[in-house]
Amino acid sequence: MLELAAVTAGYERGRPVVRDADLTVRPGESVGLLGPSGCGKSTLARVAALLHRPDAGTVTLDGTRVRGWRHRAPRAQRTAIGVVFQQPRLSADPRLRLRDLIAEPLRANGRRDEAASRVAELSDTVGLGDDLLGRRPHEVSDGQLQRACLARALVLKPRWLVCDEMTAMLDASTTAALVAVVEDYRSAHHAGLLTVGHDRVLLERWCDRTVRWDEITAGAAAAGGAATPAGDAAPVVVPG
Numbered sequence: 001m002l003e004l005a006a007v008t009a010g011y012e013r014g015r016p017v018v019r020d021a022d023l024t025v026r027p028g029e030s031v032g033l034l035g036p037s038g039c040g041k042s043t044l045a046r047v048a049a050l051l052h053r054p055d056a057g058t059v060t061l062d063g064t065r066v067r068g069w070r071h072r073a074p075r076a077q078r079t080a081i082g083v084v085f086q087q088p089r090l091s092a093d094p095r096l097r098l099r100d101l102i103a104e105p106l107r108a109n110g111r112r113d114e115a116a117s118r119v120a121e122l123s124d125t126v127g128l129g130d131d132l133l134g135r136r137p138h139e140v141s142d143g144q145l146q147r148a149c150l151a152r153a154l155v156l157k158p159r160w161l162v163c164d165e166m167t168a169m170l171d172a173s174t175t176a177a178l179v180a181v182v183e184d185y186r187s188a189h190h191a192g193l194l195t196v197g198h199d200r201v202l203l204e205r206w207c208d209r210t211v212r213w214d215e216i217t218a219g220a221a222a223a224g225g226a227a228t229p230a231g232d233a234a235p236v237v238v239p240g
């Protein structure tokens, strides 16, 4: 179980952007979190992915309370979660060729010997040919780079996936392809998914359950949030 209880988080002391958020994802379950732009979805997703320490509240992962975030999180907890962000260029080291980018978590965890086989397997899964694996991020499209970032998120076979607007920059066919990769992975590994976004049509078709930001939090985001209503984006067709 991935459980967030009474989570308050933000960037400045005394000015939380997430207030008292409660959210639970069960093993194997996919939960879509819908909210308007700027409400704090990415911040909460980063807390759930152990990348941003909350100011208050608890995160519990598979029954163990999380006490450290980022590099302070125990390896067993860090590696249990795969994360995909909205903007692949901000989350990819520009110096790495795609094959090394995909293998990065293996190297970081002392499992370099698995890199060749896992990269071959995953590049096939996400639809990246050999020619692309030898290129650096500036030599591929956003969609191709996001495919590599998704492969990187899966390389350690996480039990949980957190997708923060993973498809926001992608066209409809790439969106459908990446959602299908996530869904195949989830059914093969019984992995739980938290995916955040503002496209109601996409999340309702993709997920077992969708929750609205105002249903899981106690208050509005910091000033400047809530500019657009949820679900106003152009619909994206997801097969199935």
Ligand SMILES: Nc1ncnc2c1ncn2[C@@H]1O[C@H](COP(=O)(O)OP(=O)(O)OP(=O)(O)O)[C@@H](O)[C@H]1O
Pocket (backbone or CB within 6 Å): 011, 017, 035, 036, 037, 038, 039, 040, 041, 042, 043, 044, 165, 198, 221, 222, 223, 224, 225
């Ligand atoms: N690193 C940061 N430092 C300071 N403020 C930040 C930072 N990141 C986000 N914020 C602020 O926190 C609030 C919530 O941002 P967040 O990115 O979590 O919202 P969001 O719901 O994911 O938005 P979007 O759908 O537009 O990506 C916004 O007001 C934003 O300006």
